[in-house]
């Protein structure tokens with residue numbers, strides 16, 4: 001039976017999201033005259049694995065995975081801020097932290113919901129049963145790991161981080177050495193147990209005064225951590241040694257960039273003596289930190305305001321993208337190099353965040369269809385051979401963007417065109433090699449590898465620990481089913497199935513009504529079939545960890561009504577086959 005899915009699958013790569021250090025750390029590098037590739041290579045020094053002592057009782061592990069993990073030692077226990085992205089990275093960091101102290105973990109703090117901060121938590125917790133702190137909305141965003149667009153975000157995340165590239169192709173990941181993530185990466189997530197609302201909360205954990213501040217920016221649930229007695233700031237992902245990722249090319253909803261700048265203002269007024277970000281190395285010195293925080297928030301506001309100004313003056317998106325550049329005093333900051341986020345991508349995101357997809361020119365309201373456009377381009381070039389020649393000439397003269405564009409047109413006309421395939425592959429590799437943003441570089445190189453046969457496979461759900469699978473609400477799984485309906489096969493269907501979950505006493509109804517599946521958290525009315533089982537059993541079936549037919553036969557899933565109707569109902573949920 002084809003029980004759809006694409007629904008479940010929890011992988012570490014779903015979401016996603018510096019410092020002059022203590023003595024041994026790299027100093028900022030003079031980048032004048034270096035190529036993009038050389039600059040990005042230099043940037044790797046930022047990620048040499050080290051546990052850096054910041055103050056008597058604060059250490060930060062940098063370079064073990066994409067995100068840092070921070071150790072705060074208290075009287076009889078420790079507090080961990082952020083837990084890295086995987087079991088393997090968390091174990092490597094924990095081994096180092098255990099050399100510093102053997103005290104149990106009393107508390108874990110998540111600065112936000114991104115997987116590179118939360119997926120190693122089970123390793124740090126061990127048997128210590130710590131409290132897990134976050135902002136009140138973080139559990140909601142963790143649930144959205146199973147969001148309806150999970151399959152596409154997963155695939156694009158694999159490209160953004162270059163997770164499937166060969167060693168050596170990924171110089172670094174912009175804000176860390178790499179993201180430890182892939183179809184077979186074990187993760188161990190614990191959900192928050194203590195959340196706060198409003199603007200801030202004050203805690204004393206193991207004798208350490210800790211203040212948590214709501215600071216939306218890179219994510220809407222972002223917080224920063226402040227140790228007032230040491231004037232030590234942990235800004236989460238709202239500050240690191242790269243131009244901020246105001247837009248993530250893996251795909252993201254609009255990030256409110258002015259919220260981000262305002263959150264940095266909240267940090268500036270505290271005048272931190274130490275700054276320990278969740279990516280890149282820590283900083284020390286109140287004046288220097290204040291200067292970098294100021295430049296950072298000014299860069300964000302500059303890009304925002306000048307984009308809006310261009311929009312209001314009637315410039316097109318492309319024109320604004322070409323016009324908005326950081327001024328020299330910001331462009332030269334070591335904290336604003338485009339190793340992760342890029343200014344032009346940010347402009348595009350701000351434009352579409354305010355105005356949506358339509359640029360304003362009526363020409364773009366109803367563009368030519370892909371094939372019609374390609375045929376006209378061939379005619380314009382003087383025939384298909386002439387178009388091929390122009391693509392080859394562009395390639396030979398290293399005009400890679402143009403050669404790629406022409407190759408794409410040729411591939412619309414014939415996706416088996418070997419010359420165009422070769423051109424496209426070479427162009428993607430060359431553009432990747434010349435790209436300063438690590439995410440852009442990895443995206444180019446991964447798509448080149450896909451041209452050469454790489455397949456991005458779905459995550460192995462058998463690696464998800466039972467307690468993690470149990471922790472997600474079953475409603476997330478059912479709600480995600482509707483977007484997998486094969487509407488073309490269901491246009492003549494009107495069938496309702498009821499669900500009753502015996503462990504949570506939840507009921508749901510799913511009605512397929514002529515091409516649409518309507519999911520409701522209420523009892524089904526006159527269902528053709530009903531399912532009665534435990535939430536965990538149903539999740540295991542959706543995760544392909546349990547055979548549904550066997551579950552029906554064994555009685556683990558009780559079916560009332562027509563089993564055939566139920567099987568035919570379930571068979572209608574399947575992803576669209578996309579040969580590309």
Ligand SMILES: [Zn+2]
Pocket residue numbers: 017067114116117237278279
């Ligand atoms: Zn992060």
